Amino acid sequence: MIAALRVAVVAGVLLFLYLPLAVLFAFSFNDSKYSMAWKGFTLKWYEALAANPQLVDAAIHSVVLAVTAATVATVIGTLGAVALYRYRFRGRASLSGLLYVLLLTPDIVLAISLLCLFVVLGVSLGFGSLVIAHVTFCLPFTVVTVYARLSGFDPRLVEAARDLGAGEFTAMRRVLLPLALPAIVAGWLLSFTLSLDDVVVSYFVSGPEYEVLPLRIYSMVRLGFKPEVNALATLLFVLSLAIVLASQLLLRQRRPS
Amino acid sequence: MNASDPQPPAAGGANPAPAAHRDGALQPPVVSLRGIRKAFDGKTVLDGLDLDIRHGEFLTLLGPSGCGKTTVLRLIAGFEQADAGSIHIDGRDVAGLPPDARHVNTVFQNYALFPHLTVHGNVAFGLEMKKVPRGEIDARVADALATVQLAGYEKRRPHELSGGQQQRVALARALVNRPRVLLLDESLSALDYKLRKQMQGELKALQRKLGITFVFVTHDQEEALAMSDRVVVLDAGRIAQQGPPREIYERPASLFVARFVGEANVMDGTLLHVQAHGDAPANCRWNGGTQPATVDIGGVAFRVRAPAGSHAGQAVAVVVRPEDMRVYGPGEPLPDGMAHFSGRIVERTYKGATLDSVIETSSGLRLIASEFFDEDAPDFDHPLGEPVRVSWVADWETVLPRDTAGAR
Numbered sequence: 001m002i003a004a005l006r007v008a009v010v011a012g013v014l015l016f017l018y019l020p021l022a023v024l025f026a027f028s029f030n031d032s033k034y035s036m037a038w039k040g041f042t043l044k045w046y047e048a049l050a051a052n053p054q055l056v057d058a059a060i061h062s063v064v065l066a067v068t069a070a071t072v073a074t075v076i077g078t079l080g081a082v083a084l085y086r087y088r089f090r091g092r093a094s095l096s097g098l099l100y101v102l103l104l105t106p107d108i109v110l111a112i113s114l115l116c117l118f119v120v121l122g123v124s125l126g127f128g129s130l131v132i133a134h135v136t137f138c139l140p141f142t143v144v145t146v147y148a149r150l151s152g153f154d155p156r157l158v159e160a161a162r163d164l165g166a167g168e169f170t171a172m173r174r175v176l177l178p179l180a181l182p183a184i185v186a187g188w189l190l191s192f193t194l195s196l197d198d199v200v201v202s203y204f205v206s207g208p209e210y211e212v213l214p215l216r217i218y219s220m221v222r223l224g225f226k227p228e229v230n231a232l233a234t235l236l237f238v239l240s241l242a243i244v245l246a247s248q249l250l251l252r253q254r255r256p257s
Numbered sequence: 258m259n260a261s262d263p264q265p266p267a268a269g270g271a272n273p274a275p276a277a278h279r280d281g282a283l284q285p286p287v288v289s290l291r292g293i294r295k296a297f298d299g300k301t302v303l304d305g306l307d308l309d310i311r312h313g314e315f316l317t318l319l320g321p322s323g324c325g326k327t328t329v330l331r332l333i334a335g336f337e338q339a340d341a342g343s344i345h346i347d348g349r350d351v352a353g354l355p356p357d358a359r360h361v362n363t364v365f366q367n368y369a370l371f372p373h374l375t376v377h378g379n380v381a382f383g384l385e386m387k388k389v390p391r392g393e394i395d396a397r398v399a400d401a402l403a404t405v406q407l408a409g410y411e412k413r414r415p416h417e418l419s420g421g422q423q424q425r426v427a428l429a430r431a432l433v434n435r436p437r438v439l440l441l442d443e444s445l446s447a448l449d450y451k452l453r454k455q456m457q458g459e460l461k462a463l464q465r466k467l468g469i470t471f472v473f474v475t476h477d478q479e480e481a482l483a484m485s486d487r488v489v490v491l492d493a494g495r496i497a498q499q500g501p502p503r504e505i506y507e508r509p510a511s512l513f514v515a516r517f518v519g520e521a522n523v524m525d526g527t528l529l530h531v532q533a534h535g536d537a538p539a540n541c542r543w544n545g546g547t548q549p550a551t552v553d554i555g556g557v558a559f560r561v562r563a564p565a566g567s568h569a570g571q572a573v574a575v576v577v578r579p580e581d582m583r584v585y586g587p588g589e590p591l592p593d594g595m596a597h598f599s600g601r602i603v604e605r606t607y608k609g610a611t612l613d614s615v616i617e618t619s620s621g622l623r624l625i626a627s628e629f630f631d632e633d634a635p636d637f638d639h640p641l642g643e644p645v646r647v648s649w650v651a652d653w654e655t656v657l658p659r660d661t662a663g664a665r
Contacts, residue, residue, distance in 0.1 A: 153372070154365075154367055154369050156365045156366075156367065156369035157369050157371065159334075159336055159356070159363075159365070159369070160363070160365060160369040160370075160371070161371075161382070162335075162336075162355065162356040162357050163334060163336075163356050163357070163362055163363045163431075164357075164362065164382050164383035164386055164430070164431075164434065165357045165383050165386035165387055165434070166357055166382075166386050167355075167357055168355075170386065174382075175371055175373075178373045179372065179373055
């Protein structure tokens, strides 16, 4: 009785979480443009997707943006995490507190703040403003990921390297970086995903000449339901899933004993 | 009982030479600290510390946690900079010199082995930093691992090793650089009792073989006594006493040292009579700068040796080690004229090699006596509540003025 109830609850939760995705999957292969009924299997929406230059351009833009933003955020974030881990400086506690504030700030607040800032500073909206905005919301994630990994290690490790004759930089390169590498890669992948599917911030800070994928999709569905959007969403979901899995695997691997 | 220990006519000087070093006494000290002050967040940790470390000696910094012993090590290694004072290593002022520029190496408390490197990679690290040629690195790493009995473990990673093996890797990683001084920070405290005993012996043997100066930090007084040529007892950032282990144990300079190093019965008394310049009895443990005196402890007068400069009427603390106490049961005759307390057994603990009894005297003192089982008394016992008389081996007490004994 209890066991049956437990199965029912678990099934209900899973259904609630994944039914929409399952429907999306199914319809991306449904051979019908308007009907909600199943009309047979087809790959034509994926073909239509590939034949839509606006969509393909937007997809390329998004990937370029995501790679750039993730890389910049990872470099800055790693340096920041190392600084938080290695040094005791004035304002250290406030800095790490502010990172968490940024982590919890609603996207819409961040978006409006950034837009205000760009307007005040006269930054033209486009690729540049997008990169700055995306780095801003990815940064706390990379710092937190790398810092969490580093704080699992004996703080004496760097001292041991120094003691054995390594300069500060060599100690970082030979000891801290190899140890933090899985977290650095995971942070990059996380940033990549965050950047790729961001709508709210991008909507505010992008310009007409650099359209990103989520915004393109948004404008497509506003004009009516498009089955090729189902196909695109399915592809995006699969890509995100792969990246999240990869980052989880990397973080689990080579944990310090 | 255990009075068989031959007592050396102890050296009376205030600056005893360390027991074992081959060529050190006349050389300048390998490490010299002068007037070292260090505070963290306004809290003073070291308060004007002076210390010379001689070449080739095994020196132990002993003290309770927070006494500043680890800070001394970190200052020598270069992880911290002193607020005031100077540190010389091999005659060179090392102020501002980073750890990588100092010819000392550290064995860390939890070893701090690099988890991403193999045993070989860990031990080779220091040599790689010095750009030693590849072939020489391999030879010296193999040599160092053989020294710590870990030959053949080159390809293992730290997490695949036991605590004792990790300890040896940490040792090899430091020794392979042939440091002038090896700093060991509570390096044995993570090991279990038996392994710790074994490593104590190995460390001592290694130090004698290599002739490298070892500076060992511990809070374990037994470890300090067992391994060191010289023990430096630290209390609240100052040196409470320094000397060979035997002197530290048998002639504690303060109540703090007496209580921290080993167990001690501390009895408050008042000097009744101080004799001007007496000769020490033949069986006295030490005779430097003392005067025969009589002390009143809870209404009983004992003959003791009081420090020079004592005067009648002075409040003193009389310190006696539990194993120097003598307990006489109802049927046992007391040596002629021996001053003693009367009391009864209130606690007894069988410890294997010894029987530890707590005696409450009629004057209300609680004294601990530790008696050995030996061929004369293989199965003596003191039942609880047994009326006994208790005293101690003549002249094996330490008399400390009450004022220097202080609050501790």
